[in-house]
Amino acid sequence: MNKETTPALEIDSVSKSFKEKRRTLPVLSDISLTVGQGEFVSIIGPSGSGKSTLLHVIGGLTRPDAGTVRMNGAEVTGQQGHIxxxxxxxxxxxxxxxxxxxxxxxxxxxxxxxxxxxxxxxxxxxxxxxxxxxxxxxxxxxxxxxxxxxxxxxxxxQELMCLDEPFSALDALTRSDMQRWLLDIWEENRRSVLFITHNIEEALLLSSRIYVFSSRPAAVLHAIDVPFPRPRREEVTEAPEFLQLKRQLSEWMREEQRKMQAAQQGGSRL
Amino acid sequence: MRSWWKNVWPPLVAVIFFLLVWQLLTSLFHIEQWILPAPSDIAREAAAASGGLWEHVWATLKLTVFGFAIGTAIGLVIALILHLIPFLKQALYPLLILSQNIPTIALAPLLMIWFGFGLLPKLIVITLVCFFPVAVAALGGLKQTDPVMMNYMRMIGAGKGQIFAKLELPYALPSIFSGIKIAATYSVMGAIIAEWLGADKGIGYYMMLQKSGYRTDRMFVAIMIIVVLSLLMFGLIALLEKWFVRWKPKQG
Structure with missing residues (x-):
């Protein structure tokens, strides 16, 4: 395989559950995703869906129960220092x-x-x-x-950058400034990026592909390619296709949020 | 400068007021000099500095600095070892606390029996009072490392040694310094106790000597010197701290 086609990151059917008071708590269920060389890929999902656990698996802090993590073609499951x-x-x-x-x-x-x-x-x-x-x-x-x-x-x-909700602690104005800023920097450098967020507009503006995660246990619900050409400008957020995609993603997210709330209420009634 | 003065004048006025009352009361009630000398008598005695006072001060200062350095070093080494080997910490931490319940004044005579009247038992006494605050403060500081920074270091693949040198140690520095500051003031006390029990020089020895002569004024001079020595040690460490943790944001 040559370097051009080998993905920067390949996650293949990764599952992970934690033991808690003799119960097994599944957190990641059969997750597969790919970040190509120089690709900007986002994961969006409801908060508390296990996105940080996935990052810990990629970073080598947590070993998955099943599945593999490969970077540039080499298996690095459970190894640290590659991201x-x-x-x-x-x-x-x-x-x-x-x-x-x-x-x-x-x-x-x-x-x-x-x-x-x-x-x-x-x-x-x-x-x-x-x-x-x-x-x-x-x-x-x-x-x-x-x-x-x-x-x-x-x-x-390291080639692959993992960004874990980097703007979530900022106020709205600073946040949109930072999104534009990140877009400019990335367009210039084209590093391979895995971007975790729960902001739909942010994901659409920046990424080439978006993986939508379900609520716990996290699984890949949808993988959508974002079709807007590069280099992108902020104006893309006003295009009709952009708004349509945004509506579609919001619907999926709301549904997941509802499921999670229902599960929590069901849990507390027990 | 102005704000400095603003902080300094209230306690200064309080001290002057206290000394004035003391002076007045001793002359008003005709208190004997060997029971409670007036501040003016003590000042006169201090200015005279008779009986080889400065030699004694010098001896105590040397003993204090030497013992303090050893005690602090041992405290840091103990903290380091217990931090790196969690099992040892579990086993020895209670013993460490227990060791501090033995009063130094009770232990010192034993040390004299075992090690004689030389330098060694005195250094052991000072070390015993100094190592504990340093070890406990350092252990506490090393344990409290910011979890977000810790997670960051592990995610980028930093090893145990790198995490210690680049994160845990600098993060713990402020707590370590607060422990060392306590040890600095304790070290003077440790030196005095050691000198009480068997010495031929030093402020502790000087005190014992003056006590047997009922020279209360000279004992007050000795106490004054002890206070000044403690403040000196404290100030020195506080200066070092200011330099080492100069990155720390100022409060307020």
Missing amino acids: SYMPQQPALFPWRTIEDNVLLAQEVHGPVSREAREDARRWLAKVGLAGFEKAHPHTLSGGMQQRAAFLRALLSP
Whole structure:
């Protein structure tokens, strides 16, 4: 196989359940999905559907009960250190300057060269953090911290980036700014991205493919290809096809949310 | 500078007021000097610094710094070992707490019997009072690592050693320093107790000597010196802390 056609990430029938007070709690049920080289793929699903468990399986923190994880053709199930990661909260280290924070992921995988440091500085300027290289994270706004956290993931040596609801803690205005910003950066770099969110518009704007997850246990309900051409502009959100897809996805999501609530109420009645 | 003065003047006024009342009461009620000397008498005695006072101060300071360094180092090493080996922590942590219920003053004579009157038993006494606050504070700090940052480090594939060096240790630094600050003030007390029990120099020895001569004024001078030494140790560590955790956002 050549590199062009080997997917960056291939998840093949992964299942996982947790034991809780002698009951088995299925969390992931037979999940298969693919992220091609340079593809932006999103997962949307109701909150608490096991998306973070899936990320832990991909990151190698949790071993699946069944199924495999492959990256660039090699099996990496249960192995750590193959992904670059951006968590929900920025999780910048308060004792490090912004520049050192951005270089952390590289540092973990080996000594940081002078070129890498210069590269990081160039990137900081590019994402509007010029002049903050030597600042500590607490002096930055929420949006700026998220940009630094994103840069830390972008500058990681691993090819695949996993972004776990990165904008969910931001206010609506900052959030839409950050979506546009991420779209621009990605169009320029075309890294392979697995993006987890529960914001439908965000997923449609950014991704080439969207996997819709069911409520617990999480399974892939639908996989839809987002047809809008690249490079995309924000105006795409006003196109009739966009609105139609959005309505369709909202309907699926609402249904899942209803099912989950019904299951919770059924559970509490027991 | 102005705000600094704003914080300093109320306690300063309180201390001056307290000393004035003390001075007045001793002369008003004609209290004997060997029972309670007036602040002016104590000040005069301190200024005279007779009886080789500075040599004693120097000896105590050396003993304190030496013992404090050993005690802090041992406290840190213990915390490190117990943190890295959870089973050992489970087994030894209760013993650690138990060891602190033995009063130092009760243990010190035993140490003199076992190790004589040299430097070693004195260092052991100071180490015993210093290691505990450091070890407990360090263990607490290492345990409290932010779970989000921890999850991040594991997701990107950081090993145990990297997680410790790049996350757990820096995260624990503020708590470690609060433990070391307590140890710094305790170390002076430990040195004095050690000197009471058997020494031929030092402020503790000087106190015992003056006690037998009913030189209450000189005992007050010794107490003053102990307070100053403790503050000095505390201030030094507080300065070091300020430098080491300069990244910490200021409160308020």
